[in-house]
Amino acid sequence: MTASSLPETDPVAARRPQYQADIAAGLDRFFEPRRDDCPWCGGTRLTTRLRTVDLLQHKPGRFELSQCADCRHIFQNPRLSLAGLEFYYRDCYDGLGEKQMADMFEGNSANLKDRASLLTKHHAAKRWLDVGTGHGHFCRAAAEALPDTEFHGLDMSAGVELAAEHGWITRGFRGNFPEMTAELAGNYDVLSMFHYLEHTLDPKAELAAAAEVLAPGGYLVIELPDPECKWGRVLGKYWMPWLQPQHLNLMPIANLRAAAEEVGFTVVDEQRGEPHSAMDMAAAAMLWSNRFIGGDDVPWQPKPPSGLRKLLRKASMVLTVPMMVLAFIGDQLIAPWGRKHGWSNAYRVLLTRN
Template identity: 45%
Template structure:
C-alpha cells in the first residue's frame, strides 16, 4: 500500500463503521430457485471467503441440478456490491489492477483477432471496459475502427482522457441500451457478464444495440474446466464475492440463440487465462495471513500480525514457484484445462413480416 498512516486510519474508521452490524446486511434473502431456468433442485457447490481483498464474510455458490448454472446464493445486495467492490478496482486496489491488466496484452490481441475471419468492425463498444486496456490494444489491430467503452465506474472517463477509447458511456448497459441502438456493429463483454446481477438483461441489451449482422463477443470463466474441479474453492476464477453467475458453455449458447444471436465461433484454449495452480497456491497461503495494514481488518496491525504475514510470505517462496511449475508442465496435459472460453455470435437479419426464420409463411400474432 502506498497510503499514508493517516489515510489508512481514516479508511479504517470508515470500514469499521460499515462493519459494525456485521456482514449479513450485505446479502439478499436466499432464493429457492435457479435464476437461469427456474428449477428448485439446487445444491451447494462451494463456500468461499474473499480471497482477493480478505474482507470479512463467507459466500455460497449453489448449482442447479437441472441446467448446471452456478450462482451466488444468497446474493450481494446493492450495499454489499458497493462494499465489496470498494478499493478493488479503484482506490487502494487501482495500481495493482492496472499492473495486472498491463500484463494481458497477448490475451487482448487474441480477443480482437477472433473477429478477423468474419467481419471488419466499424464501431466497437466494449462493455465493462474498466480503464480501456483492451480497447487500447485492439486499436493496434483495428486502426480504422472507432472504440467506445461502457462501465459503471469512473475508469471509463479516465480511459477516454488517455485516448484509449473514442467515446465513454458511464452507467448500466441495459439502462443505456436504447440510446446506443445501431451505433456499434460489434459489442464485447470480456469477463463482465459473471459480475452482473441479471446476465440475461445484459444479453438482451446487446441484441437491442446491435444492427442486423452485428457481432457480440463474450468471454467468461469456464466453471466446468479441470482447474475448477481439481482446486475447489481455491480455483482463481470463482472470485467471490464479485462473481454472481458462472455459465456452462451450453447455457450461454442457448441464451444467445433465444435472443436472436447465432453462434459464429467458440474458443477455449485461446481464451485461457492460465496460472490456475499458481493462483490456487496463493489463495491457500492467504488463509494463513493477509496484509495486516488493510483498513477493513478489525484493529490496527500488531507486531504479531506483521510476524504472521512475514511467515506466510516465507512459505510462499517455495509454494508459488511450485504452482507455476505445475501450470507449465502438468496443466496443459489435463483435458479441458482452459479456465475460460469465448463465444462470438451474430445478430440474425430481421425477418420480413409474415415469414418465419426459414422463410415459410407465418401467421401474425393475434
C-alpha cells in the same frame, strides 16, 4: 465523503472509520433472501457447489455458490444486495485495489490482444463498444493490432472515465448497460463482454440489451470463466475464477448459447481451449498463502497490524516464493495438454445479430 475525496496521505486510515461503521451495522443487510429456485431456468433441484470466504480482499462474510441440477447454472446464493455489491466492490478495482488490478492487466497484455482474435477471423471492426471495460486495458491492447478500429468503453465504475482520459478509448460511457440501450443503439458493429456477464445481476437482460444495441449483422463476442473446467473441482475454493463475492453467475457454454439465441443471436464461432490463462495453480497458491499469512494493513480490519505482524508477513511471503515458482512452472507445463482435455478456465463465443 466519497472514497475519491478522501485525503490520500494515509488512504487506509482515512477509509477505516467508514468500513468499521459498515461492519458494525451488520453483514446481513449485504445479502438478499436465499433462493429456492434457479435464476436461469427456474428449477428447484439445487445443490451447494462451494462455500468460501473473500480470499482476495479478505473482507468479512461467508459466501455460497448453488448449482442447478437441471441446467447446471451456478449462482451466488444468497446473492449480494445492492448495499453488499457496493461494500465488496469498494476498493477492489478502484481506490486501494486500483494499482494491483492495473498491474495484473499490464502483465496480461498478450491475452488481452488475443481476445479480439475470434472476431477478426470473421469481421473487420469499425466501431467497437467494450461493455464492462473497467480501465480500458483491453481496448488499449486491441488498438495496437486494430489501428483502424474506433474503441468505446462502458462501465459502472469511474475507471471508464480514466480510460478516456488516458486516450485508451475514444469515448467512455458510465452507467448500467441495459438502461442505456436507446443512447447506444445503432452506433456499433461490434460489442464485447469480456469477463463481464459473471458480475451482473441478470446476464439474460444484458444479452437482450446487446441485441437492442446491435443492428442485424452486428457481432457480439463474449469471454467467460468456464464453470465446467476441471480445475474448479481440483482446487475447490482456491480456484480463482470462483472469485467470491464478485462473481454472481457462472454459465456453462451451452446455457449461454441458448440464452443468446433466444434474444436473436446466432452462434458464429467459439473457443474452449484458446482463452485459457495458464495461472490456476499459481493463483491458488497466492490465494492460499495470502489467506494464512495475513498481516496486511486494510481498513476493514479494526486496527493496523503490529510491527511484528508486518515483519512476519514479509518473511512468510519470502518463504512462499519457491511454492509460487513451482506452481507457475506447473501451469505452463500442463496448459498445452489441458486446453484440449477440459482444463481450460475460460471460453469465448462469437455471435451475430439476426
